[in-house]
Amino acid sequence: MSTLLAAVRRYPLVAATVLLGLVGVVLESAGLPEAVGWLFSGFGLAVAAYEAVGMVRQLRRGTFGIDFLAITAIIATVLVGEYVATMIIVLMLTGGAALEDFAVNRAKRELNALLQRAPQIAHRHNADFTEVDDVPATEVRVGDHLLVRPAEIVPVDGALVTDSAAFDESSLTGESLPVERVTGDAILSGSINGQAAATIRATATAANSQYQQIIALVEEAAASKAPVVRLADRYAVPFTVVSLLIAGLAWLFSGDPARFAEVLVVATPCPLLISAPVAFMGGMSRAARNGIIVKGGGVLETLSRARTVVFDKTGTLTHGTPTIARVLPEAGFGEDELLALAGSAEQYSSHVLAASVIAAARARGLELTSTDTAHEVPANGVVARLGSTEVTVGKLSFIRDRAPDAVATPLDGGELAIYLAVDGRFAGSIVASDRLRGNARQTMADFRALGIVETVMLTGDARPTAEHIAAMVGIEQVQADCLPADKVNAVRGLARRPVIMVGDGVNDAPVLAVADVGIAMGARGATAASESADVVILIDDLSRTARAVAIGQDTIRIALQSIWLGIVMSIGLMLLAAFGFIPATVGALLQEFVDLATILNALRAIGGRRDAAAQAQIAAREPVTAGILLR
Known part of the structure; x- marks a missing residue:
């Protein structure tokens, strides 16, 4: 009972329409058909006047709505005495809001789930x-x-x-x-x-925590209106002209004014107003379920048309966390001994590789030595006295000052070496590499399959490293040694648009903002990159970038399908009504089925089955790609 009362309060016009319909049945049974006619006609005209006020407000905002046809159909059916059809059209108009509310809430389920789970x-x-x-x-x-x-x-x-x-x-x-x-x-x-x-x-x-940042992104995403929805609004003008033309010709050639009303009864496609927003909310909901926050339906529309994708390297194509690839001791030292000495000294270093060396030593179960005698030489290395042994760790030129016999280690693209000297003697080197994401190459293939015709890498790294990684993953163009301003200028200069930019760091924030669609790899937290981006990937998975494009393409296709489905079905019914095959009352009922069909089609944008199929494909190919290292 409480649910029913809540529905009545939420949709009073729907409740009033149903109640008056029941009253009309009682009056008809009592032999008072004239009273039924007056009741239905008066209520229909009152609803038409109410809707007309809303239509005028829309016109003042520069939007011509399809409700003009519904209002005209109500007036026409009243004038020709088809008062039962009048009530059905009123029910369609007032019930459309309830149907839209249900469909949109169904599509927003995953988005709302995030908000409802916010810790209090x-x-x-x-x-x-x-x-x-x-x-x-x-x-x-x-x-x-x-x-x-x-x-x-x-x-x-x-x-x-x-x-x-x-x-x-x-x-x-x-x-x-x-x-x-x-x-x-x-x-x-x-x-x-x-x-x-x-x-x-x-x-x-709480305000700066991961979950609250996600909620902020979700709320921003849910508050926008997509360009294609406005496009659906613009369909209202030609559709209205076509509908009035068919209705007018039907009246002219039949000589029956009822024919005009019969045509307009089926020319009230709420799908133009409902199906596109439902599809876009479904698309954003599907994206959220896949760990992708899309900041608005307009972003989905741009993603669907993208022709170029640009990648940062470190933290995007690679994991951004260097790991130890090889330990290369010189004669007189063993691998474990060299790694233990390096890890002990690196405890007193702030270099980005220090944590990787320490982690590698601990992973082998090596004991690290502490000391009170250690100092770091910024941008060069660290010197530590471990007992009676002096250990120096750092770049080659720094080590050569203490061990002239030090020699450079041959490196592959994407690798970096740190060198060690022990008591003035060259002890060897440790080679680190930033692991390439296992699915990076497959992601490039996925982008090409989605119609992306150009792939670009923009990185601040040296050209040899950048070109090595680009060759491994299949990226066509490389620009290395880039500062943030260089990346912005490079993206602005790309000819094949729209352009997607994928990055993860604070230094990527400017170029993410200037791209047609900026995608931030934000799994490690909401950074400046996430705030500047149009899409945020919440899962540390590069393939989600291609999935975002696929979701955009699916959403646009389904939205446009739904719009055209409503138009085609309505025009078909109008032509049948023009030749007298559909009475006004039957036509009003058929129009409800048109609305239902287009909304159900729009709900396909939620895409549960397609996501399950995509996940199965990823699972099938993961064992092949997961072990790729940047060597």
């Missing part, structure tokens, strides 16, 4: 960890220790304090299995704790 409460430990207080998530400050109970949503980004815990990150990363975390690991807000309580230390406030 946090359980904060007091200073001596003896009590836990419930506080709003917005009051959590960096450094607070929070208790996350079993099956609860993590309220803010944090670092795990408990020894270990498992978290469901499926809504954030798409990973279907729980992820094991240990002390010190980053925990994302919005993930769900497993079966045991865990303690985390807040590393961000």
Whole structure:
């Protein structure tokens, strides 16, 4: 009963139409057909006047709506005495809003799910960890220790304090299995704790946490109107002219004014106003389900027409986290010994490779030595005294100052070497590489299959490295040694448009903003790149960029199919009505089926089956591509 009352309050005109229809049935049964005629006709004219006010407001905003035909059809059926058809048209108009609301909400289900799951409460430990207080998530400050109970949503980004815990990150990363975390690991807000309580230390406030950033992106995405929807509005003018022409000719040649009303009854295609928005909301919902936030339907339309895709290299085509590829000791040293010495010294370095060396040493179970005697020479290396041994780690020129016998290590494209000297003697080198994403080459093939005719790499790296990676993945054009301004100018100069730019770093924010569509690889957090981009990939998966284009193409195709389906079906019914084959009452009922057919077609943009098929294809080819390294 409460659901029914809520529906009545939400859609009063629908409720009034149904109620008066029932009253009309009672009056007809009581032998009062004239009263039914007056009741239905008066109500129909009142609704037409109400809709006319809305139509005038639309005209003032420069939009001509298809509702003009519905209003004309109501007046025409009243004038010719087809008052039952009048009520059916009124029901179609008023019920259209309810039908649209249902369809759009169905399409927005995945978007709304993100918003509804926003963490509201946090359980904060007091200073001596003896009590836990419930506080709003917005009051959590960096450094607070929070208790996350079993099956609860993590309220803010944090670092795990408990020894270990498992978290469901499926809504954030798409990973279907729980992820094991240990002390010190980053925990994302919005993930769900497993079966045991865990303690985390807040590393961000709620406003700056991953989940709130995602919500902000979703809200921005849901608030826009797509260009193709405005295109659907513009179809209203020629369609109205065609409809009035057919209706006028039918009246002229038949001599029957009822024929004019019969044609206009089936010439009220709400699909022009409903199906396109439903398709676009479905497309954005499908994208969100795939870990892709699209900031508006207009972005989907541009994605569908894209002809060029541009990539940054580090962190986009590669993982952006260098790993140790080879350990090359000189005579007198072993691999483990060399790696342990390097890891011990690198503990006192701020170089980007230091963490990779330390991680590689610990992965081999090597013990690292601490010291109080170490100093770093910026942009060169680090010198550390480990017991009675002096270890120097750094670039070749720095090592040669201490070990003149040091020699350069042959490197492949995309590799970088750090060199070691021990007590003034060259000890060897350690080669690191930034791993190429396993699906990078397949992603390029996917883009070509989607009609992308030009692929470009823009990177600040040296040309040999850039060309090596481009050759590995199948990118046609390379511009290396680029500063952020160089990337902006390069994208502006591309002729085949629209242009997609894919990047991940703060330095990519300007070029993402200037591209026709900027796609940010934002799985590691909402950075300036995410804020500047039109599309944000929430999962650390390059193939999602091509999937975003595929979703855009599917959405546009389905939206236009739905528009034309409504137009073709309505014109077919108008022609039948023009020759007298469809009475006004029957025509009004048939028009409802046209509306339903086009909306159901538009809902195909949600694309569950297509996503399942795409996922199956990815799973089938992953074992082949996942092991590719940048060597």
